[in-house]
Amino acid sequence: MNRAFSRKKDKTWxxxxxxxxxxxxxxxxxxxxxxEVEQPKGTEIVKDAVRKLxxxxxxxKSEGQKTPKVxxxxxxxxxxxxxxxxxxxxxxxxLHRISFCADDKTDKKIFTFICKDAESNKHMxxxxxxxxxxxxxxxxxxxxFDLAYxxxxxxxxxDVETRKQIASLQKRIQELETExxxxxxxxxxxxIKVNVSQTSSxxxxxxxxxxxxxxxxxxxxxxxxxxxxxxxxxxxLPPLPVRSSETKKDIFxxxxxxxxxxxxxxxxxxxxxxxxxxxxxxxxxLTLEGTVFSLDPLDDRC
Numbered sequence: 001m002n003r004a005f006s007r008k009k010d011k012t013w014x015x016x017x018x019x020x021x022x023x024x025x026x027x028x029x030x031x032x033x034x035x036e037v038e039q040p041k042g043t044e045i046v047k048d049a050v051r052k053l054x055x056x057x058x059x060x061k062s063e064g065q066k067t068p069k070v071x072x073x074x075x076x077x078x079x080x081x082x083x084x085x086x087x088x089x090x091x092x093x094x095l096h097r098i099s100f101c102a103d104d105k106t107d108k109k110i111f112t113f114i115c116k117d118a119e120s121n122k123h124m125x126x127x128x129x130x131x132x133x134x135x136x137x138x139x140x141x142x143x144x145f146d147l148a149y150x151x152x153x154x155x156x157x158x159d160v161e162t163r164k165q166i167a168s169l170q171k172r173i174q175e176l177e178t179e180x181x182x183x184x185x186x187x188x189x190x191x192i193k194v195n196v197s198q199t200s201s202x203x204x205x206x207x208x209x210x211x212x213x214x215x216x217x218x219x220x221x222x223x224x225x226x227x228x229x230x231x232x233x234x235x236x237l238p239p240l241p242v243r244s245s246e247t248k249k250d251i252f253x254x255x256x257x258x259x260x261x262x263x264x265x266x267x268x269x270x271x272x273x274x275x276x277x278x279x280x281x282x283x284x285x286l287t288l289e290g291t292v293f294s295l296d297p298l299d300d301r302c
Contacts, residue, residue, distance in 0.1 A: 013143040014136065020144050021151070024075040027137050028084060030129040031070040032057050034091075037114060037125045041100035046112050049125035050104065067129065074140050076148040077166075079113070081126070089174060093126070094118070095148050103138045111138050118171075 015025055032053045039045045057067060070090065073080040079098065081091040093115040101113040111134040112127045130137060 013146070014139055015143060017147055020074070020076050020140075020147055024073040024080075025140050027072040027074070027130070027133060027140075029070060029072060029133075029137070030067045031081065031090075032067065032110075032127040032129055034124045034126045037123050040114055040116065040123050043102065046100065046102055046114070046125060050110060050112060050127050053127045070128075072128070072137065074137070074144055076144050076151065079115075079141065091126070092171065092174075095144060098141070098145075099123070101138050101141050103134045108134055110134060113138075113141065 019025060032050075033056065035049045035052055037045045037049050061067070069084040071082045071084050071087070073082065076095060078092060078094040080089055081093070082089055093113070097116045097118065099114050099116065101111075103111040109129050109131055110127065111130065112125055114123055114125050116123055128134075128137075
């Protein structure tokens with residue numbers, strides 16, 4: 001390993017100062033991972049972290065997992081590690097927290113830097129794999145350090161505090177965006193569940209039965225036509241027979257029976273005499289408290 005940069009006045013850098021102060025320099029690399037180290041700097045410390053992460057990546061590769069591709073954005077404010085596809089910020093390493101940066105002279109694809117974590121205060125070693133530009137990336141980080149140090153001297157240290165506040169606000173914004181995306185996912189899941197429950201259990205409209213009176217019978221109106229009424233099991237009842245005033249026979253085709261009006265020879269003499277006596281008794285009427293009740297239709301007394 002080799003220390004990537006040093007602050008020399010006659011150092012010739014690769015990029016213009018404006019590119020690192022006003023914008024950033026992007027690099028597409030593979031991210032082997034990060035591991036905690038005991039010291040903020042040291043060649044042997046970095047070598048040990050690289051060996052561990054290479055071995056862990058080899059195991060994951062044998063299980064079918066690919067090495068994730070990330071984008072590095074280097075500026076005077078720090079090194080951002082973003083997902084290559086979604087552009088989501090995975091790590092935001094502020095420049096004043098980076099204590100060591102180096103590329104591997106034996107394996108020119110590997111470069112690494114050590115950064116102190118803002119929350120846990122642990123020193124984390126980040127290891128990357130780049131086929132062609134490992135040394136160039138370390139030099140770019142060195143140039144960012146040089147420009148940041150010059151700006152620190154010009155502002156008397158005020159710019160560092162401003163950057164800390166900006167970094168804190170950016171971190172809070174990132175946390176809120178993550179929470180917002182999780183809430184949106186939960187709302188979408190609830191909407192899907194509600195839609196599924198509504199489609200799986202459609203409403204069944206019960207057939208409306210006609211209103212009935214207090215005897216649970218359908219009110220009859222002589223002006224309205226007789227319509228077939230569906231029964232409880234859904235089948236229609238047979239139509240009601242139409243009554244006619246001219247009909248003088250019963251449903252069996254026989255003349256209506258009147259016990260008091262009989263044709264001679266229809267009954268035996270003893271039965272006929274009994275019927276005659278009953279008819280005479282009804283015609284005589286009954287007297288109750290001076291009021292006469294008669295069953296004779298020819299008697300018009302009240």
